[in-house]
Amino acid sequence: xxxxxxxxxxxxxxxxRLHGEGAVKRRIMDMGLTKGAQVTVRKVAPLGDPIExxxxxxxxxxxxDEAAKVEVE
Amino acid sequence: MSIKIALAGNPNSGKTTLFNALTGxxxxxxxxxxxxxxxxxxxxxxxxxxxxxxxPGIYSLSPYSLEEKVSRRFLVEENPDAIxxxxxxxxxxxxxxxxxxxxxxxxxxxxxxxxxxxxxxNGDKIDFxxxxxxxxxxxxxxxxxxxxxxxxxxxKAVELAEKGAARKSEVPHVFSGSVEHAIxxxxxxxxxxxxxxxxxxxxxxxxxxxxxxxxxxxxxxxDLKHIEEHIRDCERELDDDAESIITSQRYEFIxxxxxxxxxxxxxxxxxxxxxxRIDKIVTNRILALPIFILSLCAMWWIAVAEGGPGTxxxxxxxxxxxxDGWHLPFTTHEVDGRDYGTACEDxxxxxxxxxxxxAGEKTASVxxxxxxxxxxxxxxxxxxxxxxxxxxxxxxxxxxVWVPGIGALIGGALEKMGVNDTVASLVNDGAWGGVSTVLGxxxxxxxxxxxxxxxxxxxYMARVAFIMDRLFRKFGLSGKSFxxxxxxxxxxxxxxxxxxxxxNKRDQRMTIILATFIPCGAKTVIIAMFxxxxxxxxxxxxxxxxxxxxxxIVLGGxxxxxxxxxxGDPAPxxxxxxxxxxxxxxxxxxxxxxxxxxxMLKAGMIIFPACVFxxxxxxxxxxxxxxxADGIDRSMLATMGGWIAWFFAPLGFGTWQGAAASVSAxxxxxQATATLGLVAAGFDGATTASNITALFGTFSDYPKLAAMSxxxxxxxxxxxxxxxxxxxxxxxxxxxxxxxxxxQLLVGYVLAMSVYQIGMFCAGGSFGVWTAVAxxxxxxxxxxxxRPARKEAR
Numbered sequence: 030x031x032x033x034x035x036x037x038x039x040x041x042x043x044x045x046r047l048h049g050e051g052a053v054k055r056r057i058m059d060m061g062l063t064k065g066a067q068v069t070v071r072k073v074a075p076l077g078d079p080i081e082x083x084x085x086x087x088x089x090x091x092x093x094d095e096a097a098k099v100e101v102e
Numbered sequence: 103m104s105i106k107i108a109l110a111g112n113p114n115s116g117k118t119t120l121f122n123a124l125t126g127x128x129x130x131x132x133x134x135x136x137x138x139x140x141x142x143x144x145x146x147x148x149x150x151x152x153x154x155x156x157x158p159g160i161y162s163l164s165p166y167s168l169e170e171k172v173s174r175r176f177l178v179e180e181n182p183d184a185i186x187x188x189x190x191x192x193x194x195x196x197x198x199x200x201x202x203x204x205x206x207x208x209x210x211x212x213x214x215x216x217x218x219x220x221x222x223x224n225g226d227k228i229d230f231x232x233x234x235x236x237x238x239x240x241x242x243x244x245x246x247x248x249x250x251x252x253x254x255x256x257x258k259a260v261e262l263a264e265k266g267a268a269r270k271s272e273v274p275h276v277f278s279g280s281v282e283h284a285i286x287x288x289x290x291x292x293x294x295x296x297x298x299x300x301x302x303x304x305x306x307x308x309x310x311x312x313x314x315x316x317x318x319x320x321x322x323x324x325d326l327k328h329i330e331e332h333i334r335d336c337e338r339e340l341d342d343d344a345e346s347i348i349t350s351q352r353y354e355f356i357x358x359x360x361x362x363x364x365x366x367x368x369x370x371x372x373x374x375x376x377x378x379r380i381d382k383i384v385t386n387r388i389l390a391l392p393i394f395i396l397s398l399c400a401m402w403w404i405a406v407a408e409g410g411p412g413t414x415x416x417x418x419x420x421x422x423x424x425x426d427g428w429h430l431p432f433t434t435h436e437v438d439g440r441d442y443g444t445a446c447e448d449x450x451x452x453x454x455x456x457x458x459x460x461a462g463e464k465t466a467s468v469x470x471x472x473x474x475x476x477x478x479x480x481x482x483x484x485x486x487x488x489x490x491x492x493x494x495x496x497x498x499x500x501x502x503v504w505v506p507g508i509g510a511l512i513g514g515a516l517e518k519m520g521v522n523d524t525v526a527s528l529v530n531d532g533a534w535g536g537v538s539t540v541l542g543x544x545x546x547x548x549x550x551x552x553x554x555x556x557x558x559x560x561x562y563m564a565r566v567a568f569i570m571d572r573l574f575r576k577f578g579l580s581g582k583s584f585x586x587x588x589x590x591x592x593x594x595x596x597x598x599x600x601x602x603x604x605x606n607k608r609d610q611r612m613t614i615i616l617a618t619f620i621p622c623g624a625k626t627v628i629i630a631m632f633x634x635x636x637x638x639x640x641x642x643x644x645x646x647x648x649x650x651x652x653x654x655i656v657l658g659g660x661x662x663x664x665x666x667x668x669x670g671d672p673a674p675x676x677x678x679x680x681x682x683x684x685x686x687x688x689x690x691x692x693x694x695x696x697x698x699x700x701x702m703l704k705a706g707m708i709i710f711p712a713c714v715f716x717x718x719x720x721x722x723x724x725x726x727x728x729x730x731a732d733g734i735d736r737s738m739l740a741t742m743g744g745w746i747a748w749f750f751a752p753l754g755f756g757t758w759q760g761a762a763a764s765v766s767a768x769x770x771x772x773q774a775t776a777t778l779g780l781v782a783a784g785f786d787g788a789t790t791a792s793n794i795t796a797l798f799g800t801f802s803d804y805p806k807l808a809a810m811s812x813x814x815x816x817x818x819x820x821x822x823x824x825x826x827x828x829x830x831x832x833x834x835x836x837x838x839x840x841x842x843x844x845x846q847l848l849v850g851y852v853l854a855m856s857v858y859q860i861g862m863f864c865a866g867g868s869f870g871v872w873t874a875v876a877x878x879x880x881x882x883x884x885x886x887x888x889r890p891a892r893k894e895a896r
Binding site: 046047051052053054055056057058059060061063064065066074075076077078079081085086087088089090091092095 | 161162164166167193194195196199342345346349350353354381390391564567568569570571572573674675676677678679680681
């Protein structure tokens with residue numbers, strides 16, 4: 030299983046499925062990281078976490094813990 | 103009957119700008135009942151009968167954040183007459199996600215597509231008619247920054263509202279066949295339980311298994327079981343959970359709609375936007391930290407640095423505008439080769455010479471105002487005495503255009519009217535003293551928020567959180583907590599208020615509790631005095647206090663994070679990094695002015711009476727005779743200090759003097775040194791410094807330890823009452839306010855007690871009850887920091 034956490038900077042992939050549950054998962058989905066969404070990893074914060082993504086045409090920042098719950102194709 | 107219009111939209115969509123443009127200054131800012139989420143409403147300009155309710159910036163109507171709960175409760179329960187949904191035209195895909203949910207509420211809606219100036223400049227085209235048809239609402243293009251179209255959108259909303267529930271057709275159906283089928287079944291079973299036009303919204307929420315809605319509606323067990331079967335069928339068919347199905351199908355619907363209605367300009371498609379280019383530099387792995395440090399230095403300069411706008415304006419407000427008076431800038435000039443400040447110093451020296459000679463002494467001296475030590479000493483003889491007598495008090499108006507301060511004007515007026523001393527003192531020092539304490543903080547709040555609003559509005563604040571998150575979440579804080587702590591080095595009042603920029607309530611509360619542990623500008627006066635009087639050989643005392651402050655923040659954060667008050671799900675860090683843009687002046691102005699106004703009205707109400715009360719008990723005895731500064735030992739404060747002295751006994755200064763100094767420090771922290779100087783004056787030593795040394799000699803057999811304990815106590819207990827009042831206001835609830843003050847008092851008390859008791863034992867003192875208490879308290883504190891984190895409660 031490959032997740033956003035495994036993607037390299039500059040890599041683009043399609044979201045396959047979200048793991049986890051509750052508030053954090055819903056929040057991630059509300060922000061547009063849903064099944065079928067195109068996501069690009071833009072950069073990593075200077076201290077190594079969180080990461081910055083481009084999804085649905087805007088910049089979104091999530092922690093690596095959360096990125097590891099988003100499975101990509 | 104007034105018309106109620108709700109203004110809803112994503113954060114960073116320009117909602118606040120539009121709200122300000124529509125309502126002008128006719129705004130009311132408060133909190134939503136029971137929560138600390140800000141509530142703003144205002145009257146539509148030119149239409150006294152139209153109230154615009156600004157909802158918090160939200161991404162969705164899910165039940166997981168306070169802002170979302172507040173917004174959807176308002177929308178479904180208050181049933182506004184119309185909704186203005188502001189949408190960022192440059193980021194339309196994600197913005198429409200909220201729009202699809204708002205459309206289901208069955209409330210007439212106008213979609214205001216904002217930032218059309220940028221969309222046009224980029225060469226993109228948006229097909230409004232198609233979106234209007236798909237979501238069954240009116241669509242208007244606006245540019246809130248350029249003040250274009252906002253009013254048209256509002257008037258259209260008023261028109262829709264006046265027509266009443268004029269829903270042209272059904273609300274949009276965005277889901278696939280089987281989901282729509284299940285939703286239809288749910289609608290059937292809740293008919294009559296909810297407002298008819300909003301039935302679809304409720305049905306979708308039930309499909310998502312939204313616990314709040316299900317329990318609110320009180321659906322029967324049988325119905326619920328039936329509904330659950332339909333949901334399960336869908337989940338099986340689509341191999342996903344209900345919540346995921348709804349969110350992803352919404353986004354699919356929007357994606358399809360966008361494919362048809364948004365035409366991106368060809369030439370721009372592959373070109374980086376200006377914002378991208380800025381971001382490449384600002385959060386670049388190498389440059390991010392230097393740029394970040396640079397912006398912190400700017401913050402530091404504004405709020406803390408000597409000679410920066412914060413300190414200069416504060417001094418001007420306190421000493422000049424509200425105090426004695428001030429020279430108009432650029433009008434000052436020297437007289438006989440001296441400026442006004444030097445002339446005043448010379449006059450003070452001459453006075454000292456006269457006093458010394460008349461008292462028969464051979465030397466005269468002046469003291470340093472802050473430390474109470476001898477600053478300069480010289481021989482006096484008859485010639486010097488006669489020369490000194492010839493020195494006249496300098497007239498400030500001879501040195502430039504002198505503007506008298508309000509304090510001086512009031513004092514002068516009272517003197518002219520021949521009012522008796524007691525009343526004059528009550529009016530001038532008591533009442534006016536209270537008002538000027540409140541007003542004295544306005545300049546620093548103002549400049550700090552001017553800068554913070556700029557950081558926030560231009561989009562950099564989100565990057566601050568992005569850069570610092572990793573470091574700060576280790577001790578339960580947000581990356582944005584860094585800003586209040588920097589501001590706190592200058593003054594705790596704007597620091598507590600600056601915590602508002604933290605969206606997450608838990609992080610905000612924790613930041614408020616901890617930020618004031620950084621010794622502020624007023625506390626450095628205490629440090630300066632004690633360092634000079636008691637710890638001359640310990641050059642590191644002042645930096646050590648900062649280190650202790652930081653250590654308390656880190657350890658306190660870790661301990662609080664594990665406490666039941668802050669336990670629960672960790673805050674998700676899923677944050678939009680908004681595109682950079684140039685903030686508007688009016689936006690920054692509104693933002694800043696709202697903060698200043700809230701401070702003056704809400705916090706001022708508490709500070710003013712408290713100030714007057716403290717001043718009163720310091721200057722009057724129990725027979726209501728004015729005792730003044732010299733008679734402080736007869737004041738009510740002295741008597742009351744005697745009553746509570748026992749509380750300070752374990753700290754080594756359990757005397758009325760120690761108590762009085764600590765209590766009076768709540769007016770303003772530097773008051774502690776002034777009060778100590780006054781109560782020690784009876785020792786008749788050569789200098790205030792020697793008096794204070796003598797005073798602490800009477801406190802304890804270990805005066806240095808008592809002094810250290812006194813200093814630590816006054817630095818690390820709750821801040822001055824202005825900051826406390828602001829803490830209560832920003833916490834939004836009394837319970838949280840008391841929690842903060844209680845925690846801070848506990849930390850300061852245990853720290854001072856530990857240093858005094860354990861220090862005494864190490865210095866060869868006996869092992870007493872309080873030594874044991876101090877050790878136990880430290881063990882308890884260590885346990886709170888080191889204990890394993892709670893299992894996440896679900």
